[in-house]
Amino acid sequence: MNSFELNKIFGAVLGVLLFVVGMSVLSDMLFSPEPAGVAGYALPMPEGVETEVAEAAPAEVPLPILLASADVGRGETAVRKCASCHSFNEGGANGVGPNLYDIVGGAKAHLDDFGYSSALAERGAAGELWGYDELYGFLANPRGYLPGTSMAFAGIRSGQERADIIAYLASITENPPPLPEAEADAGAESDAAAAQ
Template structure:
């Protein structure tokens, strides 16, 4: 066999392999397999056998309690993750989000020189304000708290971190509303107070 014949054989084998791989890729693009269902079936529990109930996540402290233990320094450190979109200085420029100086207790959509989302502008026009509870809910999950907001932020899971941020925002507010009292939010505080009288 001469080299020309070998080249033809190798070329044919390579062509067939290339065709098979190409067809495999093409068929994967055209046909998406359906996910398999649940394997097996659920077995009924015999009567009289107690099942363990998963413990619920521990209840979060009420906001007044969290605010009472909040720290302005921790809040200032925590807002660094917000600094790419917001400024916090008096008279600071707006970024992707509005300047947040003097926001606590102020109206939602508090700046005239910022283009708020329609949902937030409507709430501001209706006279809603950024109280402690409102900020706490918004920081937890902006899109769930205010459907239609253009704020693309997943939220802050830690209640204590949200309270720290709110305390920092209150510290850069000229006349912040008074903090809610912790005793009023603690369960059983009213009954304890009544029993003491």
């Protein structure tokens, strides 16, 4: 096959491609799709009726109930995501974050050899402690709980996972404070919810 035959074949293929692209452009110019209108019609609202429907937020389980069902093993597994910044063994080295051994019930900014953010150092100097509620709130949203903290962590959404982590931290605390007790009303509500 000589080069003249190949040129004719390539020319034919190029011509077909050019024809297809040209037809596509021409059809787009001639036929433009119209957006669909609003489906249905608006119903009149009776006067005095709220137009916004409040969504029922799921009832949050109280911390004492979560702690009562917390699992130290699951908490130990969950803190692996924290191990890149923190250590958890007695006398462990500080990383980007402080060593968290013996933290439950301990003072905020509890280590002398770690450079805490000024927000946390001020709370530690004021004598604040890391109780169960404080740890629960901090683990949910560190920057929301303690504005000015240098901890760059988004937080843990699951309340049960936070309770598991707190249970693990309490297990590596020499003298952890007693677990908070559920209020009688909260216990009755959880029993009623379980019965449904």
